[in-house]
Amino acid sequence: MSEIIDLQPEKTKVIISGVSHKTADFEYTMNELAELARADNMEVVxxxxxxxxKPEGATYFGKGKVTEIAELANGLDVKFLVINDELSPSQISNLEKQTGLRIIDRTELILEIFADRAQTREAKSQVEIAKLQYSLPRVHPSANSLDQQRGGGGLNNRGSGETQMELDKRVIRKRIAELKQNLLALEKSAATQRERREQSGLPKVALVGYTNAGKSTTMNQLLATFDQLDAEKKQVFEKNMLFATLDTSVRTIQLPNKQKFLLSDTVGFVSHLPHNLVASFKSTLAEAADADLLIQVVDYADPHYHEMMATTNQTVQDIGVTNIPMIVAFNKADLRENTNYPEIQGNDLIYSAKDPASIQKLAEMITKHIFADYHTVELLIPFSEARVLAELEAHTSILEKDYTEVGTRVKVVLDPVRYNKYQGFLLKDNV
Structure with missing residues (x-):
C-alpha cells in the first residue's frame, strides 16, 4: 500500500499576548489576533x-510578566510570541533578549498574511511596499539568531538565514522607490479600466466589510442567480478564512428587466489594519470610492459584529470614502438562532448569501437605490443618427428595439445625464 504524504506545512506553535489598555474591546481584539495567527498557519497554544x-516603554510588558512569558514558553516548548499591538524596534529587541523568543507584533503578522495571499502584480507590490516601510526603522546590527527566518507557514518572504543586519536601509529605500514607480504604472492602467467602466454609464455597487463576512459568496450568488450562463466563469475565489483574497474583482450583473450594474468585491478589513497597508491599498479600494452604492456585508452570526461594523466604517472613512449611500447587509442569518430572513428593515437587510430568496431581496434593494433616478423611455433614432444608436447600445440597457420606416425605435433605461441628452429623440416617457 502506498504511503500518504502530507504536504501541509507544519504549524508553528505560538503564544499570543497583549496589554489591555483597559479598553472594552480588548477581548475581541485578542480573539481576532488568534484568528489572524491561525490564518498564518500558527497553532495558538x-x-x-x-x-x-499602557504598555511599558522598554519591554511592552512589565518585568514580572516578561519573566512569566519566558517560563511559560519554555514549559510549552514554544519559540514565538505574537503580540496584539505594533511594537517599537527597541521593544522587540528588548523582549527578544529577555525572553529568548522570536517576537511577532500584530502589524508584522498581518503583513505576512497579506504577502501570502497577494496574487496580482498590483497587490504584491502594495504588500511589499508596506513590508519594507515596516522593516525600515527596524534595521539594526544584531547577532541575534532570533532574526532568522522562522519555519512553518508564515514569514516566508525573507531569504533563508537572512538577518536584520543584512538589510541595508539604502537598498530598502531604493526598492521602495522602484516599487512605487511600478505601482504608478499599474494604477494608471487600473484607472483607465475604471474610466472605461464610467463611460459605460452603468451604476457601480461595491461590497465592503470585514474579512470573511461573506462578500465573495454574495457576489458569486448574485452571479449565479442573474447570469446563469457565464456564472461559473465569472465566479470569484471564496473560502472560510481571513483575507482569502486581496484583489478587487468587478463583474457586470444583469437583472431580469435587463438593467445592468457593475458589482465590485473589495479586500476585507480587520481592526487595527496597519496604516502602511491602508495607504498602499487605496488604489485597490478606489472601486469603493467611485461607487454609487456601498453594501456593507456583516457577519451577523459573530457575537462581535458591532465591533466589525465599527472597523469597516472607520476604514472606509480612512480611505476617503464619504457621502455614498450604504445598505447594511447582515449575512449568515442562517447561523444565528431565532432569526427571520430575508427581512428588510429600512436600509438594512437580514439575509443569508446562500439563500436564493435572500439574494432576490438584496437585488430588489440594489435596484431601488441605484435606479431611482433612471428613466425608462422610448426613443426614435433616425437612420441618419446611427452614431446615437451605437452609443445607446454600448452604454445603456436597451429593453426593446424595433425598426420602422423612419428610424430605429428603442425602449431604453437612461441615467439622468443621458435622459437630458436624448430629449430630442424622446417619443414618450413610460415612468
Whole structure:
C-alpha cells in the first residue's frame, strides 16, 4: 500500500499576548489576533494578557510578566510570541533578549498574511511596499539568531538565514522607490479600466466589510442567480478564512428587466489594519470610492459584529470614502438562532448569501437605490443618427428595439445625464 504524504506545512506553535489598555474591546481584539495567527498557519497554544493602561516603554510588558512569558514558553516548548499591538524596534529587541523568543507584533503578522495571499502584480507590490516601510526603522546590527527566518507557514518572504543586519536601509529605500514607480504604472492602467467602466454609464455597487463576512459568496450568488450562463466563469475565489483574497474583482450583473450594474468585491478589513497597508491599498479600494452604492456585508452570526461594523466604517472613512449611500447587509442569518430572513428593515437587510430568496431581496434593494433616478423611455433614432444608436447600445440597457420606416425605435433605461441628452429623440416617457 502506498504511503500518504502530507504536504501541509507544519504549524508553528505560538503564544499570543497583549496589554489591555483597559479598553472594552480588548477581548475581541485578542480573539481576532488568534484568528489572524491561525490564518498564518500558527497553532495558538496559550495566551498571556496584562491589564494596564499602557504598555511599558522598554519591554511592552512589565518585568514580572516578561519573566512569566519566558517560563511559560519554555514549559510549552514554544519559540514565538505574537503580540496584539505594533511594537517599537527597541521593544522587540528588548523582549527578544529577555525572553529568548522570536517576537511577532500584530502589524508584522498581518503583513505576512497579506504577502501570502497577494496574487496580482498590483497587490504584491502594495504588500511589499508596506513590508519594507515596516522593516525600515527596524534595521539594526544584531547577532541575534532570533532574526532568522522562522519555519512553518508564515514569514516566508525573507531569504533563508537572512538577518536584520543584512538589510541595508539604502537598498530598502531604493526598492521602495522602484516599487512605487511600478505601482504608478499599474494604477494608471487600473484607472483607465475604471474610466472605461464610467463611460459605460452603468451604476457601480461595491461590497465592503470585514474579512470573511461573506462578500465573495454574495457576489458569486448574485452571479449565479442573474447570469446563469457565464456564472461559473465569472465566479470569484471564496473560502472560510481571513483575507482569502486581496484583489478587487468587478463583474457586470444583469437583472431580469435587463438593467445592468457593475458589482465590485473589495479586500476585507480587520481592526487595527496597519496604516502602511491602508495607504498602499487605496488604489485597490478606489472601486469603493467611485461607487454609487456601498453594501456593507456583516457577519451577523459573530457575537462581535458591532465591533466589525465599527472597523469597516472607520476604514472606509480612512480611505476617503464619504457621502455614498450604504445598505447594511447582515449575512449568515442562517447561523444565528431565532432569526427571520430575508427581512428588510429600512436600509438594512437580514439575509443569508446562500439563500436564493435572500439574494432576490438584496437585488430588489440594489435596484431601488441605484435606479431611482433612471428613466425608462422610448426613443426614435433616425437612420441618419446611427452614431446615437451605437452609443445607446454600448452604454445603456436597451429593453426593446424595433425598426420602422423612419428610424430605429428603442425602449431604453437612461441615467439622468443621458435622459437630458436624448430629449430630442424622446417619443414618450413610460415612468
Amino acid at each position: 496559550d495566551q498571556v494578557v496584562q491589564n494596564m493602561d
